[in-house]
Amino acid sequence: MQRILSTDLAAHEKQTVTVAGWVHRRRLLKSVAFLIVRDAAGLSQVVVTDEGVRAQLEELTEETVVEVTATVTANAAAPAGVELTEPSLRRLSGAVPVPLPFELHRPALSATLATQLDHAALALRHPSRALALRASAAATAGFRAALDRQRFVEIHTPKIVGTATESGANVFALDYFGRSAYLAQSPQFYKQLMVGVFERVYEVGPVFRAEPHDTSRHLAQYTSLDAELGFIADHRDVMALLTTVVAGMTEAVAERTGLAVPEVPAEIPSVHFADALRLVGAAPDEPDLAPAHERELGEWARREHGSEFVFVTGYPMAKRPFYTHPQPSDPRWSNSFDLLFRGLELVTGGQRLHRHEDYLAVAPQPETIAGYLDGFRYGMPPHGGFAIGLERFVARLTGAANVREVTAFPRDVGRVGP
Amino acid sequence: MQRILSTDLAAHEKQTVTVAGWVHRRRLLKSVAFLIVRDAAGLSQVVVTDEGVRAQLEELTEETVVEVTATVTANAAAPAGVELTEPSLRRLSGAVPVPLPFELHRPALSATLATQLDHAALALRHPSRALALRASAAATAGFRAALDRQRFVEIHTPKIVGTATESGANVFALDYFGRSAYLAQSPQFYKQLMVGVFERVYEVGPVFRAEPHDTSRHLAQYTSLDAELGFIADHRDVMALLTTVVAGMTEAVAERTGLAVPEVPAEIPSVHFADALRLVGAAPDEPDLAPAHERELGEWARREHGSEFVFVTGYPMAKRPFYTHPQPSDPRWSNSFDLLFRGLELVTGGQRLHRHEDYLAVAPQPETIAGYLDGFRYGMPPHGGFAIGLERFVARLTGAANVREVTAFPRDVGRVGP
Numbered sequence: 001m002q003r004i005l006s007t008d009l010a011a012h013e014k015q016t017v018t019v020a021g022w023v024h025r026r027r028l029l030k031s032v033a034f035l036i037v038r039d040a041a042g043l044s045q046v047v048v049t050d051e052g053v054r055a056q057l058e059e060l061t062e063e064t065v066v067e068v069t070a071t072v073t074a075n076a077a078a079p080a081g082v083e084l085t086e087p088s089l090r091r092l093s094g095a096v097p098v099p100l101p102f103e104l105h106r107p108a109l110s111a112t113l114a115t116q117l118d119h120a121a122l123a124l125r126h127p128s129r130a131l132a133l134r135a136s137a138a139a140t141a142g143f144r145a146a147l148d149r150q151r152f153v154e155i156h157t158p159k160i161v162g163t164a165t166e167s168g169a170n171v172f173a174l175d176y177f178g179r180s181a182y183l184a185q186s187p188q189f190y191k192q193l194m195v196g197v198f199e200r201v202y203e204v205g206p207v208f209r210a211e212p213h214d215t216s217r218h219l220a221q222y223t224s225l226d227a228e229l230g231f232i233a234d235h236r237d238v239m240a241l242l243t244t245v246v247a248g249m250t251e252a253v254a255e256r257t258g259l260a261v262p263e264v265p266a267e268i269p270s271v272h273f274a275d276a277l278r279l280v281g282a283a284p285d286e287p288d289l290a291p292a293h294e295r296e297l298g299e300w301a302r303r304e305h306g307s308e309f310v311f312v313t314g315y316p317m318a319k320r321p322f323y324t325h326p327q328p329s330d331p332r333w334s335n336s337f338d339l340l341f342r343g344l345e346l347v348t349g350g351q352r353l354h355r356h357e358d359y360l361a362v363a364p365q366p367e368t369i370a371g372y373l374d375g376f377r378y379g380m381p382p383h384g385g386f387a388i389g390l391e392r393f394v395a396r397l398t399g400a401a402n403v404r405e406v407t408a409f410p411r412d413v414g415r416v417g418p
Numbered sequence: 419m420q421r422i423l424s425t426d427l428a429a430h431e432k433q434t435v436t437v438a439g440w441v442h443r444r445r446l447l448k449s450v451a452f453l454i455v456r457d458a459a460g461l462s463q464v465v466v467t468d469e470g471v472r473a474q475l476e477e478l479t480e481e482t483v484v485e486v487t488a489t490v491t492a493n494a495a496a497p498a499g500v501e502l503t504e505p506s507l508r509r510l511s512g513a514v515p516v517p518l519p520f521e522l523h524r525p526a527l528s529a530t531l532a533t534q535l536d537h538a539a540l541a542l543r544h545p546s547r548a549l550a551l552r553a554s555a556a557a558t559a560g561f562r563a564a565l566d567r568q569r570f571v572e573i574h575t576p577k578i579v580g581t582a583t584e585s586g587a588n589v590f591a592l593d594y595f596g597r598s599a600y601l602a603q604s605p606q607f608y609k610q611l612m613v614g615v616f617e618r619v620y621e622v623g624p625v626f627r628a629e630p631h632d633t634s635r636h637l638a639q640y641t642s643l644d645a646e647l648g649f650i651a652d653h654r655d656v657m658a659l660l661t662t663v664v665a666g667m668t669e670a671v672a673e674r675t676g677l678a679v680p681e682v683p684a685e686i687p688s689v690h691f692a693d694a695l696r697l698v699g700a701a702p703d704e705p706d707l708a709p710a711h712e713r714e715l716g717e718w719a720r721r722e723h724g725s726e727f728v729f730v731t732g733y734p735m736a737k738r739p740f741y742t743h744p745q746p747s748d749p750r751w752s753n754s755f756d757l758l759f760r761g762l763e764l765v766t767g768g769q770r771l772h773r774h775e776d777y778l779a780v781a782p783q784p785e786t787i788a789g790y791l792d793g794f795r796y797g798m799p800p801h802g803g804f805a806i807g808l809e810r811f812v813a814r815l816t817g818a819a820n821v822r823e824v825t826a827f828p829r830d831v832g833r834v835g836p
Binding site (some may be wrong): 003020022023039040056064065092093094096097100119120121122124125131133134136137140141144148151153154155157158159160161162163172173174175176177179181183190193194196197198199200205208210212220223227231252274320354355356357358364371372374375376378379380381382390408409411413416417418 | 542594
């Protein structure tokens with residue numbers, strides 16, 4: 001019999017149907033037993049009164065995969081107003097040993113994060129963990145859809161590079177057919193060069209940082225949502241694009257997961273770095289914003305503009321990567337920006353240099369990255385872009401305290417499995 | 419003035435407009451000069467009669483980025499029936515040195531593939547190379563759309579793994595915070611384990627093979643389109659899904675690029691390995707199909723079924739990876755398949771083992787991959803899936819002789835840059 005999903009049961013009242021899924025929970029009472037089956041869509045309640053079926057159920061430990069053929073019966077007290085009665089059961093998986101490392105049927109996982117990560121294949125089945133990964137998928141789909149609507153082309157670029165293109169720090173080295181190579185820390189130069197081909201490009205892919213610190217925000221591998229577009233006037237065109245993209249991402253998350261998402265204003269408030277320093281009462285020669293400053297700016301944007309988002313523009317050139325375009329009116333500042341969400345940095349972006357000679361003038365060791373810089377000899381239009389760290393974005397949207405909670409199988413200084 | 423695309427010119431006849439793009443070609447005749455500007459959408463012809471503008475044009479070498487403000491004038495002989503007259507020109511990029519490594523304005527690139535790859539940022543601008551990458555983007559979008567329609571969830575899995583999960587051969591080793599780790603050769607186990615979370619999952623991402631042979635089909639990094647689904651009866655459910663997915667991919671390529679694509683039958687003809695050996699006149703104990711056999715099967719499918727595609731099922735267990743599910747009626751054979759397209763293997767897939775004890779019985783060194791196999795202790799439904807190599811798929815669709823022609827910045831035994 002064709003299997004149906006838990007969420008379709010109500011449409012089949014009084015019919016015999018088959019559902020399948022995981023034994024989420026059993027309650028073996030004196031005269032009756034209840035079985036809660038979890039499938040990808042939700043939960044079904046199965047009522048067992050037959051003694052033979054009950055004996056069978058006693059062997060079906062939590063997380064065993066079962067197929068249930070039964071009658072759909074109205075019961076106002078059951079999930080979605082129906083339950084399954086007079087079931088026959090069939091085990092579809094191997095037997096599942098007891099006890100499990102932790103229980104999945106409680107509203108929150110009680111295991112420590114480390115235990116959850118050790119048993120990720122189990123922990124990710126918990127509805128709260130699965131929901132975060134669904135939000136990731138939705139955010140990614142929203143990112144792509146927003147860019148597809150504006151004629152961006154998706155690209156795939158090398159994750160193995162011959163030289164550490166952005167900086168020598170925090171890079172993973174590997175043995176590449178007997179010589180040294182590195183894992184790419186970002187698709188930065190590749191996406192820029194592809195502006196020369198398609199004008200507008202994006203990539204969704206893994207990036208690698210040999211981050212030696214064990215923090216709640218850092219991963220050795222994360223998913224970077226990168227976009228780059230040519231023929232811009234300056235960084236404000238990139239900020240306008242990013243605003244549209246972030247709105248598309250939050251809408252997709254709301255639509256696909258039902259999670260509450262912040263409203264993205266049509267025009268996100270923006271403050272220049274120099275003004276931001278004044279606003280937070282910092283010294284005018286501070287080279288960067290401290291986390292407390294970012295929180296204050298978040299408060300300011302909410303209070304003055306009713307926005308959970310705020311752009312900070314014009315960061316000092318000294319603190320931005322060498323490919324950053326300076327602010328033409330005052331080259332101490334840059335045509336770059338950060339997007340803060342609830343007082344935390346969410347996205348970094350800006351206008352890039354586009355002339356080969358400008359790269360030669362500022363790259364720390366241009367000869368080591370000549371192979372990449374050569375691409376800028378062929379005419380490149382003014383361009384810019386941004387990169388969104390998917391896991392951080394989802395962590396902030398869901399309120400997760402640690403990016404590992406929203407990552408399927410995280411990698412960090414202490415973990416390379418499972 | 420707001421820039422418009424070359425393809426929108428005809429709608430602005432007699433108006434003054436701005437286009438921008440790359441100097442694709444110049445023809446400096448005696449009394450008139452022609453400038454062909456290339457943007458992401460196509461070509462525009464600009465007619466220069468003014469002497470000052472002509473002097474300017476003489477400095478604008480091929481591949482310089484220019485902005486042209488001019489009048490749209492009908493000319494039946496020009497591309498799309500219009501050309502740009504009385505232009506003013508503005509250079510947007512740095513000056514581009516001459517000569518270029520090769521010319522881009524001819525119908526085919528004359529440079530050798532090696533030269534093209536050395537100057538990939540330039541070569542990819544050639545319309546034929548760019549078209550192949552647009553086809554890649556379209557195929558990827560078609561893959562995702564077909565699976566999204568069937569409630570698959572997109573996942574992102576680790577590319578750095580603690581043990582070489584599938585086999586120890588052809589794996590890249592890296593220094594992971596002072597210990598050994600490896601680049602993932604496929605997301606195989608991760609996508610299987612995620613069936614336990616979402617029932618149906620897919621991933622688009624890079625996979626890595628330290629392939630020591632320099633062939634036209636192998637890359638050290640390629641893009642794998644992976645799907646896996648639970649609650650199947652056997653491999654035939656996977657084949658039905660794959661048929662839908664391949665149809666979605668070819669339709670998306672046709673729609674977005676205009677490339678001619680093969681028709682995907684609603685039911686692709688299928689032949690069991692044992693019957694395939696008989697069909698091609700091979701000995702009944704042959705363990706695998708030779709390339710000549712695959713070509714013959716392709717011919718057979720076209721002749722007997724009018725199909726460019728054919729499934730071969732039941733490959734000998736001895737030749738398939740250990741996670742392959744045997745054929746229940748005869749365990750010498752497997753519930754796996756290859757999809758051949760025009761006589762070449764395009765996709766491999768099948769039903770997988772789903773019981774932990776079955777993995778322990780067949781994995782070559784189960785203790786080395788215990789961290790992954792542990793996930794199978796928790797109930798897993800019967801499941802299966804497939805992996806499509808994006809570059810091979812696009813090479814076969816476009817008729818490219820070498821996968822490097824359809825890869826932006828390929829990596830192989832001899833190449834780790836640009």
